[in-house]
Amino acid sequence: VTELALPAQRRWSVAGLYGPVRASWYAWLFTAVLAALVLYPLAMLFLASFRGGEEGQAAAITLANYQRIFGSLATYELIWTTIWLATVRVALACCVGVVLAWLVARTDMPWRQGIEVLVWIKFFSPPLPMVVAWILLAGKTGVLNSLLANLPFVQGPVFDVYSYWGIVFVSALQLSAFIFLLTVPAFRSMDASLEDAGKVAGAGSLRVLRRITAPLALPAILGASLYAFIFALESFETEVMLGTPARIYVLSTQIYVLAQQYPNDLSGATALSAFFLVAVAGVIALQSRLLGGRSFTTVSGHGYAVRPVALGKWRWPACAICLLYFAVSTLLPLAMLILGTFMRGWGIWSASNLTLNHWQVSLRDPRLMAALTNTVVLGLLVGLGGTAVCAAAAYLWVRTRFAGRRVLEFITWSPRIAPGPVLAIGFAWAYIGLPIFRPILGTLLMLAVVLVVNSLPLGSRILAGGMHQVAYELEEAAQISGASWLTTFRRVLLPLLAPVLVTSFVLLFLVAIRNLVLIIFFYTPESRVLSAILWEGWRGGNPERALVAGLIMMAISLVALGAALLLRRRSGIASFY
Amino acid sequence: VVDAAKQEGRVLVYGTGFLRGVEGAMIAQEFQRIYGISVDNVDGAGSPSFQRLREEAKAGVPTADIYLASPPWPAVVEKEGFLVSLQDKRLPALKEPKSVWKVDPASMSEAYLVQAPIYPNGHVVINTKLLQPADYPKNFHELAVDPRYIGKIAWVDPKTTGDVAFKWTIWGYIANALSLQDVWAIYANQKPALYADPPAEAEALARGEAAIAMGLSTFEAAAEAGAPIKVLRFADTPVVTNISAFGLVKQAQHPNAALVLMNWAVSREGQEFITQTRRSMSLRTDVTDKLPDVLQNAELVGGTKKGAAYVLAPVHAVFSADLHSKVEVWRRLPTGVPQADFETAITDFVKQWEAANGGPQHQAIPFVER
Numbered sequence: 014v015t016e017l018a019l020p021a022q023r024r025w026s027v028a029g030l031y032g033p034v035r036a037s038w039y040a041w042l043f044t045a046v047l048a049a050l051v052l053y054p055l056a057m058l059f060l061a062s063f064r065g066g067e068e069g070q071a072a073a074i075t076l077a078n079y080q081r082i083f084g085s086l087a088t089y090e091l092i093w094t095t096i097w098l099a100t101v102r103v104a105l106a107c108c109v110g111v112v113l114a115w116l117v118a119r120t121d122m123p124w125r126q127g128i129e130v131l132v133w134i135k136f137f138s139p140p141l142p143m144v145v146a147w148i149l150l151a152g153k154t155g156v157l158n159s160l161l162a163n164l165p166f167v168q169g170p171v172f173d174v175y176s177y178w179g180i181v182f183v184s185a186l187q188l189s190a191f192i193f194l195l196t197v198p199a200f201r202s203m204d205a206s207l208e209d210a211g212k213v214a215g216a217g218s219l220r221v222l223r224r225i226t227a228p229l230a231l232p233a234i235l236g237a238s239l240y241a242f243i244f245a246l247e248s249f250e251t252e253v254m255l256g257t258p259a260r261i262y263v264l265s266t267q268i269y270v271l272a273q274q275y276p277n278d279l280s281g282a283t284a285l286s287a288f289f290l291v292a293v294a295g296v297i298a299l300q301s302r303l304l305g306g307r308s309f310t311t312v313s314g315h316g317y318a319v320r321p322v323a324l325g326k327w328r329w330p331a332c333a334i335c336l337l338y339f340a341v342s343t344l345l346p347l348a349m350l351i352l353g354t355f356m357r358g359w360g361i362w363s364a365s366n367l368t369l370n371h372w373q374v375s376l377r378d379p380r381l382m383a384a385l386t387n388t389v390v391l392g393l394l395v396g397l398g399g400t401a402v403c404a405a406a407a408y409l410w411v412r413t414r415f416a417g418r419r420v421l422e423f424i425t426w427s428p429r430i431a432p433g434p435v436l437a438i439g440f441a442w443a444y445i446g447l448p449i450f451r452p453i454l455g456t457l458l459m460l461a462v463v464l465v466v467n468s469l470p471l472g473s474r475i476l477a478g479g480m481h482q483v484a485y486e487l488e489e490a491a492q493i494s495g496a497s498w499l500t501t502f503r504r505v506l507l508p509l510l511a512p513v514l515v516t517s518f519v520l521l522f523l524v525a526i527r528n529l530v531l532i533i534f535f536y537t538p539e540s541r542v543l544s545a546i547l548w549e550g551w552r553g554g555n556p557e558r559a560l561v562a563g564l565i566m567m568a569i570s571l572v573a574l575g576a577a578l579l580l581r582r583r584s585g586i587a588s589f590y
Numbered sequence: 591v592v593d594a595a596k597q598e599g600r601v602l603v604y605g606t607g608f609l610r611g612v613e614g615a616m617i618a619q620e621f622q623r624i625y626g627i628s629v630d631n632v633d634g635a636g637s638p639s640f641q642r643l644r645e646e647a648k649a650g651v652p653t654a655d656i657y658l659a660s661p662p663w664p665a666v667v668e669k670e671g672f673l674v675s676l677q678d679k680r681l682p683a684l685k686e687p688k689s690v691w692k693v694d695p696a697s698m699s700e701a702y703l704v705q706a707p708i709y710p711n712g713h714v715v716i717n718t719k720l721l722q723p724a725d726y727p728k729n730f731h732e733l734a735v736d737p738r739y740i741g742k743i744a745w746v747d748p749k750t751t752g753d754v755a756f757k758w759t760i761w762g763y764i765a766n767a768l769s770l771q772d773v774w775a776i777y778a779n780q781k782p783a784l785y786a787d788p789p790a791e792a793e794a795l796a797r798g799e800a801a802i803a804m805g806l807s808t809f810e811a812a813a814e815a816g817a818p819i820k821v822l823r824f825a826d827t828p829v830v831t832n833i834s835a836f837g838l839v840k841q842a843q844h845p846n847a848a849l850v851l852m853n854w855a856v857s858r859e860g861q862e863f864i865t866q867t868r869r870s871m872s873l874r875t876d877v878t879d880k881l882p883d884v885l886q887n888a889e890l891v892g893g894t895k896k897g898a899a900y901v902l903a904p905v906h907a908v909f910s911a912d913l914h915s916k917v918e919v920w921r922r923l924p925t926g927v928p929q930a931d932f933e934t935a936i937t938d939f940v941k942q943w944e945a946a947n948g949g950p951q952h953q954a955i956p957f958v959e960r
Contacts, residue, residue: 149797152799153799154797253750254786254790257747257749257784257786257790258784260925262749266750267749270751272637273637274637274914276666277637277915357816358796358811358816360797361796361815363816365816378612378615441645445642445645445646445648445649445651446648446649451649451651454646454651454653533633534641534642536632537632537653538602538631538632548633549610549611549633552606553606554810554811555611555612555811558612
């Protein structure tokens with residue numbers, strides 16, 4: 014196992030294939046276009062953090078914003094709370110997500126495929142309504158406390174979702190699905206003969222798991238955890254909804270307030286966002302340090318065995334635990350969501366409160382029907398476009414000697430530098446004024462451009478992971494056999510990457526149709542999508558109709574998942590990954 | 591103008607207000623039925639709409655025809671120069687006698703019109719399951735100092751919203767019914783449940799997490815769904831009503847259609863339809879308000895005489911926004927701030943602001959309440 018960690022990988026030189034000059038101009042062009050799309054808005058935000066005076070006015074360059082923000086003890090309290098909350102959540106989510114991934118991908122647990130679909134359903138759930146569902150379930154006056162209050166030995170509320178543990182619990186459930194989806198591929202493509210070798214050498218199941226399986230999956234687990242950590246640092250809805258009543262504040266809440274209030278303090282918000290720049294840089298450095306120089310190759314010319322680990326008497330208990338996870342993380346809050354669409358007022362428990370009106374009105378609303386079509390089109394555009402762009406970026410930095418590959422890797426990370434509300438303002442500043450975008454302003458294509466840029470960190474991480482796993486010898490063999498680069502790419506690499514490309518498409522499709530914070534800056538009536546309807550309903554004091562839009566979004570996600578499953582079956586792909 | 595508007599065929603509104611939700615769609619349909627002009631809108635709340643408008647204006651590609659919002663945004667957008675002066679525009683409704691207006695739509699600015707009064711403020715909302723009539727508060731001061739209300743009040747968190755500064759502007763600065771000491775005492779002594787924004791506060795009250803919510807918000811739907819909610823109005827306490835306002839965006843692509851919509855929305859015909867459809871307050875004296883029962887049946891407590899009624903002046907909207915964003919001490923209320931520091935910081939700001947704005951500005955715009 015140790016020998017698998019090869020000191021260095023051979024990379025194909027793009028220059029070698031196409032000649033030194035012609036070879037890399039397109040790679041540089043691609044990098045330049047991405048840099049313009051990503052770094053230009055971020056540079057504008059960065060400059061704003063050095064601006065004195067009010068937004069939009071000519072002002073001197075100053076460090077005063079940083080002094081003001083980072084000279085305050087309160088900022089460090091916020092940073093500390095943000096970091097420890099993110100750490101605890103990711104640690105818990107990692108435990109749950111990785112165990113689930115291992116059970117689904119590496120064992121003979123019953124209903125594995127079904128459980129995988131259930132985790133996807135958890136991932137589809139609209140985040141904001143799910144948080145409110147947890148308030149209705151586990152708030153002091155929530156359903157669970159009301160039920161438990163009937164027990165003779167229970168005094169007062171047992172659960173209080175407005176607490177540190179409420180935040181940790183609700184967001185760890187969401188993050189665990191995310192970590193599951195990112196780590197299943199690693200477990201699935203692991204060569205079982207390595208585990209067999211361990212057993213032959215006398216190691217018990219636990220030792221094999223600890224010494225062979227876990228180290229082999231470590232890169233994927235680490236990658237998923239670090240990404241989830243950044244995600245948790247920037248998370249906003251859960252913290253503001255559950256944290257405010259408990260006087261728990263995090264950086265993202267503060268940044269949101271500074272960016273949204275009037276007069277807004279964008280200089281302060283962007284200065285505070287510098288923390289995320291440091292965090293992302295730290296994560297990239299940590300990832301390089303921990304994983305650098307190691308090989309993650311699992312798809313090679315040798316083939317590999319996929320034999321599930323026999324759980325024996327633990328098969329059904331393991332299945333029961335997975336189902337319990339689904340019931341708690343998804344079924345309970347989802348039931349509240351569905352129930353909410355049949356209530357005149359969500360959370361008002363009385364028989365006279367039940368109604369079909371929200372569905373009737375929503376389904377008759379031509380805007381909702383148009384939004385449904387727009388949502389599907391947008392999802393397809395981002396799924397396809399995002400996967401293509403991310404695949405190209407990942408290919409250049411993983412599988413070539415392109416001189417700018419480190420820059421490219423950084424570019425793909427950089428949308429994570431600014432939290433959503435600040436990034437949205439940066440995009441608005443940068444894109445609305447660019448003549449090149451004028452013909453498409455307000456169209457679905459404009460939304461797709463914004464969302465593709467936003468999807469770079471996630472899409473390129475997934476695809477880079479997949480590309481790391483494919484051995485270079487396969488392409489070299491094709492090249493030696495006389496195949497051109499294009500033929501090699503089309504006939505060797507593309508089929509091997511098909512599962513991860515499908516995964517990327519599905520994930521980017523789903524993330525795009527759920528996005529809210531960027532869409533509200535760019536949509537028009539013609540490009541209104543379901544998440545905009547959800548937002549309008551939520552803000553307009555009609556959360557029940559917002560929930561209808563949320564559930565329709567989930568239905569679209571399920572259809573997308575079903576289509577991906579069908580594609581997988583028809584094309585003979587063993588799994589999504 | 592109408593002929594040109596029909597040629598334009600459509601109007602796009604940034605903001606929601608009377609065009610919000612299914613009721614808004616019905617209003618848009620009615621307007622289209624009369625004039626053959628379609629209406630659509632984009633909801634971007636205050637800040638995102640403003641940012642969009644600004645970037646589009648800077649790039650010379652405005653998408654919106656009308657900007658519709660609540661204070662302080664109309665005044666902000668006007669100050670930035672994104673709205674066209676309406677003084678020389680043909681808006682026949684504005685030529686009607688002054689007596690038809692509860693508040694003259696053109697009284698606040700040359701660049702925007704008041705479309706409707708919204709959310710009268712001088713009330714608290716209670717959960718009747720958690721608060722018996724004998725315990726109903728009689729005024730804001732009692733809420734702030736009476737130990738009976740410890741742990742029973744829901745209010746917003748000043749770290750996440752400017753609503754507390756806004757409420758103090760209305761109840762304290764204008765109406766003189768809520769002192770700074772009372773605001774401080776509620777946070778310091780009464781252990782209020784804090785929420786991220788007024789809608790979250792309203793929902794928590796409806797669920798029974800708190801007994802008393804400070805101020806009105808979106809309670810109507812919950813009340814109609816059977817939530818045990820009642821509105822209390824304090825006797826002798828002025829009620830200050832917020833407004834929804836709209837203006838014509840510079841370089842609008844459908845300026846005539848926008849003018850026709852604006853004129854219709856303040857005309858008797860338009861107000862009648864909007865008020866009936868939205869069950870809202872009207873701008874006009876010749877149109878009957880159609881308020882939800884929970885507001886219509888607000889109980890007067892602490893006396894028998896209603897306080898005076900006003901609408902919020904633009905200057906107060908900007909004042910409250912500045913007060914929140916520029917005086918950091920609000921944000922220390924939830925975690926504790928010495929009373930003297932709190933009062934001094936706000937009093938100093940108010941003095942400076944008044945000095946820069948020509949003296950005290952306590953007077954709001956009188957409003958004919960029905």
